[in-house]
Amino acid sequence: MPVWLREHSWRQTLTAVYLSLPLRGARATPANIFCSEQYLKVSIPPFLFEAVLYAPIDDTNSTAKIGNGNIFFTLYKKEPAMWDSLTLANADKEKLQYLRENAVLKAQEKAKQETEAKKVTKQEHKKYALEATMKLEEAERKRIEDLKERERQKVAEELELWKNQQKDGDKYKSIQKKEELHQEVEPLKERKNENINKTRIPNEATSKTRLKSTRGHGSCSIFSQNLKEEQLPAPRVAATIKVNFTPRVFPTALRESRVAEEEEWLHKQAEARRIINSDLSELEDLKEEEKNPDWLKDKGNKMFAMGDYLGAVNAYNLAVRLNNKLPLLYLNRAACHLKLRNLHKAIEDSSKALELLTPPVPDNEKARVKAHVRRGTAFCQLELYTEGLQDYEAALKIDPRDKNIEKDAEKIRHLIQGTVQSS
């Protein structure tokens, strides 16, 4: 139950009502005061003061002053009249309730309107600011445009001037030449009858002939230009220069190259060289050179060439144990296994070699062709002709110019067709 504050005092004039409300120690803030046209409430829990006013007031202009343990209201009446009392006397509960609710609603509406009004003014301010900045920018732009225009016009005028000069210059030159022509004719005629300087003879001769021709044509040509033509060297003796173009490791221009893949391949090769996956305990008793996979590979190759296939396989095995990323080791071992008729092993090794020979670049073409051919051969010897044919065709795709592969592929095709027919 709120505690009602009833010790208020008030006085009035024709236009205003002054209400003073002591606060009995409670502290008030503007939030505690609620006022609408005909209803006034001060609620500072647990204290409560409410008044349904005698007549409507102008709540927007009315003020409340908080201070000294007291709220001092200055309420301006809507209609100037003397009130009999501050509050409506004959207010029953319902009416009071209704009035209260009304008041609340009205207050809310007012609040809404106020916020909207505020929004609208804010919008207008923004628009105005925008327009102002736009104007400023326009002015700036215009200034720059004008500068440009002025430059342009200046230059255009110069251009026109220059053009006219050219035209005048041409006309002047042509007039001058005509004069010169006439002038030259006179002294030449004179000189014909006088002693002529040796050096002048060629000039005179040529200019005489020129004179004749120019007179005939009626066009003015410059003497000096004609003389110059006389002095031009003969056309050059025809010759050919042979040209070589810069070779590249990968012979494509930068814009065509598949640089990324090629880099990858080179990188892989470099990596493979560096790997030494060695099992130190076993290898301690090996000689120094036997720890080098390249040396072992060479040894294996030699043994293969001599026919010692088992020895070659051993060499390759050791090399693989030292470095299992070199595709050539697997490739060569596959060849050995083929010779030894270890066909499954041959297939395995060729497959491993092919795996290591990715990405497919022109550099490892030969190796890939060999791998495919060896695997194909192994398949055929196992009578898995279709797989074999697949490998041969892959080899052909990489290197379509190898006749042997083509022949072998043909043979296999016939074999397949033969078996299909017979079965």
Added chain:
Amino acid sequence: MSAALGAERPQVVSHVQQALSYTVFDCKWVPRSARLLCLGSAARGAGVVQLYELHGARLELLREIEKPKPIKCGTFGATSLQQRYLATGDFDGNLNIWNLEAPEMPVYSVKGHKEIINSIDGVGGLGIGEGAPEIVTGSRDGTVRVWDPRQRDIPVANMEPVQGESKRDCWTVAFGNAYNQEERVVCAGYDNGDIKLFDLKTMSLRWETNIKNGVCSVEFDRKDINMNKLVATSLEGKFHVFDMRTQHPTKGFASVSEKAQKSTIWQVRHLPQNRDIFMTSGGSGSLHLWKYEYPAQRSKKDSEGSEMGVAGSVSLLQNVTLSTQPISSLDWSPDKKGLCVCGAFDQTVRVLIVTKLNKI
């Protein structure tokens, strides 16, 4: 355009813009006049030559000539100032020299190459330099041929790949070092980045190098002096400036390179009135104006005592973007400093004026 800062920097002002109804491959000023030529290819596969005159703020079409094959490049470099014959290379490999007053029949015609002539240059004409007038053409068939208009059908020099070697397209050619009647040098750039310098006096390969990316354009700063500088532009926005005064026996010529923009640099052209200023045009429709500064000492001795060149430095004076399509051709007017024309693949030709070049 950075108009606000650097009021003293040269500005590139677009004076006239003309929309064309065909693809323009080359545009050239007619020497000693305010006229310019546009060469290109119409949509139906015919070659077009248009002659315009600059009148105030617009271009007036004076003449339009149609030819059976699209025309790729042209030059006035090898004709006299009186005749002003135009030499053109077309898509079929034909080299023709035309008298623009009577363009029905060419003055000189030869089927110079098997494939399109990518680039053409002329020397010995226009009162510049000495020696016989000659035209060099570079073609997609990998050969570079030098022609003399007085000798029919047979080139006076032929630079072709060795038998059996795969050929690379030649994209650009330029004459240089034509300071007297005997000396002459041809520089050719290929699509694999090769740059080769052929000496026509000794008929030999004088120098070659490779700049990794295809060479779009080469130009000497002046054709008619002892070779001074060579600029080579390439794909991927790089260009190299070689100092050609000192050739080291193994290292060749010293160079400085600059990466200007992400796109291809299609053309480089030196200002005729100042050989240290040049403009590059790019695939993004932009133009960059550069200035080369010489080093304190142009050559120095290396550890073995042989002379080697020292390259200077390049600084950007101005850059401007005019179009969204590559600007494929560029030409400075030899008569008015700062006036230039450029043609772009958006079928427009623009006349530009570069201001304040006197103050550099």
